[in-house]
Amino acid sequence: MASSTLNYGFSPFYSMLGLYCRSPDGQLLNTEGREAEAITYHWPAISEQLNSKKATFTPLPSGLLVETSHIDVVSNLSDPSPIQSHIRLRAREIYREASNCYVGILSHRPQDNHEGAFREWIETLFVSKTTLQPRLGQELQALTRSEYKSVAERIWEWVKTWFAPKTTIQARQPKAPVQHNCEFVAEQITTLFERMLRNTAEADEWDCSGRNYFFHRVLDFVNRNEACQMALPAFPCKSPNDAKVGGSRPDMAERIALETLCDFVRNVKKLYAPGAIVHVIHDGHLLSSCIGVDDDVVSEYESDLQELYRSMFDSSADRQAIKFCSLSDLFFSESDNMQTFDQSWILDPDLLHHPIQTKLSETAELARKLIMASCGIDRSHFRKLILAQDAPTLKSYRGLSHFMLKDLAGPSFDSQSTSRKKKTASSVAAEMMARNQAYSNLLELLFPNYVRLSIHAHNNRGPKFGIRLFPRDRVRPIDDIEGRHEPVPRYDYQIPTPWHNSIVRIEGDDIAYLTKACVARQAVAGGRYKGGWVEDGDEGGHFLLCDVELPREKGDDKQIEVVSVMDVDVETKNILIPPSPLCQYHEAGQLF
Structure with a gap:
């Protein structure tokens, strides 16, 4: 078996080593992704080839140029990094004038040199939309370009310090207190998060490693004197199970949750003038066809939630504390992506399985297919993990199947036999796990430097941190x-x-x-x-x-x-819950 983790596949995501920022002269300014340390380790060789001026240029409809370079990395056999010897890579870059740097993505080059139009499109999208920025005031975790200077260069720099005027040395000293102040502010924000939002996990790793991870994410924004950006996939839609909720629209529960997030941002602003922004990424359309909710019902919930938020606050500062984003916004918020997209890239019927019959909207279905086409796992590998009784995968799969068996409702589901209900719930659980992993991969590329929040329990070691949407005292x-x-x-x-x-x-x-x-x-x-x-x-x-x-x-x-x-049923004393009009189920097919 190629991997013992669910996060394995052949979609473009798995060919990508990571994202990076570099200066025009080739200095590595930041890197994020699965192989970020390897990219940093091999940066001297990568940078040398990027500066060889052998790139090809592809103009986008807006006039923006995408630079593509082919790179060969040769590493020593003793090199412990994930990149092996004689690796053929491709760098795709876009120059950002605002930060005077190149933002790029490094991926494995196909052996047959066949480009693939969809892969080119999706890599361009990731480079153009990723939030990655240069890191200021923090050392990269692995070796940087400056550490590869020749002995002669280092000796010359040391000699120059003996002849530098004292005024020059003194002029650099005031920077230290500024850095110290940034760290103090980042520490205060970290403590505030710890007190107001963080949810403790059963096997919590916040104290041993997560807190430091969170602190440095915040420090990255404070060093630039920018608002701390946080991403929260949440607020999908109301459960279609009437035994759980009072209706399909946002209610007091959502109101309190939004107030909790806004209160946190308000308190951040008291400590740090630029404040913070929580980006709520609606994920209802991701799973709507798994939980039995029509796409238009999800869209209505999203609209109602945003209207509720606007009605709750009068000040512009409060209204800017939370920003909302839909799945389709992730792909088509820029004209370049819309104009260069081809529907034929996502015709594969195996991209998505719809275990529950619902009304699908064209826009939502397109976003779901793009998530799976660009970042989806290998489903056959998923089946092998289940058959091999892989403990982590099996635990998640069984737990979600049990939850969905209780959560699914409606006349079509209730009329099924017990064995059929279990099969439907298992099929739903498998599809949800596949979609959730692809979605997590997508957010990793689009928001690599954001503080990633989650309403689910996590070990809090990073990059995700579990939060409480309801204050304990309320x-x-x-x-x-x-x-x-x-x-x-x-x-x-x-x-x-x-x-x-x-x-x-x-x-x-x-x-x-x-x-x-x-x-x-x-x-x-x-x-x-x-x-x-x-x-x-x-x-x-x-x-x-x-x-x-x-x-x-x-x-x-x-x-x-x-x-x-x-x-109330007189004989059983059970509450008779009317079936939800939002759910329309049908017989589920094969598992997965």
């Missing part, structure tokens, strides 16, 4: 109303999301609760509580309950959807 995740004051250990590490749950407020309690909608409905059906779903235009939709033993406050004229005894 929202408590629970499994039942009666036991709401008792801690739930399983929520110490994995916090439920706004789109899989609902907010429940109980009169007399200062804190709000996050739980499944059916928990609130069951509490009312049991007779201990009164109330139901509230469509509150100011605070967002939520469940509002009142203990029947406590008097209601006068003047409360909110319209409440009261759960009646007709919502």
Whole structure:
């Protein structure tokens, strides 16, 4: 087997060693990617060939030039780096006037020298859209170009220091306090993140390595006196399972989550004038056909969420704290990419599997296919890992299959036999894992220097860091109303999301609760509580309950959807949840 990890394949992503920034004279300014250390180690040889003026130039419709160079790297047999001897590489670069540097991508060159139009297009897209910038004030982790200077050059530089005027030496000294101040600010922001947003993992590595990783990511922006950029794939759409949510639109749960992110950015700005920006990348269209939600419903959720955010804040600073981006924006936000794209590149029917039948939009389907075509894994390798009982892969696969077996809903799914339901859930889990890995690969190339945030639990060693969207002193995740004051250990590490749950407020309690909608409905059906779903235009939709033993406050004229005894099965005492209109399932095909 070629690899024991799921992240293995033959799409263009796997031929790319990494991204880099270089000065016009060839000095390496930054590098990111799977083989970043190897690129840095071999940079003298790479730089020498880049400066040989043998590049070919391809003009884009905007007039921008893409420079392509063929490079041969020869390394010693004792070289421990991932690049082996006699490697044929290709560098594709674009010059950025704003930063006076070249941004490039280094990839393996096909043995037959066959270019491939799609590979050329996608590599050009990555180079033109990547956020990678020169690193200022920080040493590269491996050897840099300056360390390859000849002995004569180093002796001459040492000799020059003896004859340099004292004023020249003194003029350089004020830079040290500036650097010290940058590190102090980056440390403060790191501590703030640790206190306000970071979610602790069960096997957490924040203290031993993750904190230092996060600090240097922040320091990279502080050194340039720029806003700290953070990327968060989140806010896909409401779950189509009515047992979990009160509706398909953003409600109080999303409102609190957005307030949490904005509060963090506000506090960063108090420490550091440029502040921070959280880029929310909507990932609903990535998995909509896996969870049974139509593409237009996802688009409506995205639009409603952005409108909710704009309505929450009056100041321009708050409105700029969070920026939203869709999957299609990642590929077609620039005219060059749109004008040079060819639909014939993504006709392969095996790019995507749709385990659940939903209404697909052309734009969303195009974005999904491009993600899989450019960064997708090898599905046959995935099957081999499952058959070989690879522990990490099997654990994720079984866990997600079990989750989807509970999460999927609708008349088509509910009418299936138990064995068919399990097969459908397994097929969905496999497709979700494949898409998620491809998506992660894509973000690695487009946002290599951003602080990458996640609503999922991570070990927090980097590059991803798990966060809490609900402050502990404001929202408590629970499994039942009666036991709401008792801690739930399983929520110490994995916090439920706004789109899989609902907010429940109980009169007399200062804190709000996050739980499944059916928990609130069951509490009312049991007779201990009164109330139901509230469509509150100011605070967002939520469940509002009142203990029947406590008097209601006068003047409360909110319209409440009261759960009646007709919502309960008399024999089983279970809540009867009406099927979601968002879900339309069909018989799933073969696994994977």
